[in-house]
Amino acid sequence: MEQLIGKTAEVLGLSADTLRYYEKIGLVPRVGKNQSGRRTYSEKDVARLKFVQHAQGIGFSLAEIGQLLKLRENPLKSSKATRTMAQRKCEDIQKQISTLKTMEAELTLLLNLCFGNSDNCPILDRLDSR
Numbered sequence: 001m002e003q004l005i006g007k008t009a010e011v012l013g014l015s016a017d018t019l020r021y022y023e024k025i026g027l028v029p030r031v032g033k034n035q036s037g038r039r040t041y042s043e044k045d046v047a048r049l050k051f052v053q054h055a056q057g058i059g060f061s062l063a064e065i066g067q068l069l070k071l072r073e074n075p076l077k078s079s080k081a082t083r084t085m086a087q088r089k090c091e092d093i094q095k096q097i098s099t100l101k102t103m104e105a106e107l108t109l110l111l112n113l114c115f116g117n118s119d120n121c122p123i124l125d126r127l128d129s130r
Contacts, residue, residue, distance in 0.1 A: 002032070002040040012049055019049070027052055027066055059089055 009016045019039070022028045028048055031039045041049075051072070055065045064085060071078035071085075113122040 002034075002042055003046075004034070005039040005041065008041040008046060008049070011046070012053065014049070014053075022049070022052065025062065025066075027062065027069065059093055060085075064089070 005016045031045055034040050052065055071082050110123045
């Protein structure tokens with residue numbers, strides 16, 4: 001069953017502009033058009049778009065998703081490459097978590113120094129000192 005771009009966008013929670021952008025950058029192949037020239041999306045197109053959304057949701061960039069989509073076309077030969085990409089992404093996320101924990105600790109320290117009731121702001125003073 002084919003559906004128009006507006007319905008597809010609605011079902012996926014994306015904008016029509018996003019769908020056109022994905023087509024423009026090659027994440028999805030050029031989709032068919034009906035007699036009035038409006039884009040129509042097949043079930044296969046929607047499945048590919050859901051793949052893109054899921055991959056984005058776990059942190060892959062659009063460029064990385066493009067690579068994953070190419071690997072997806074030949075799953076028998078792509079397992080190792082896909083695992084390597086996922087491992088790298090996991091390591092990146094672990095670094096981000098570590099950075100966020102450090103930021104949280106510093107902000108907690110700054111909040112503990114500030115009571116919000118003096119002429120002097122220890123948070124601003126601390127930020128100035130770095």
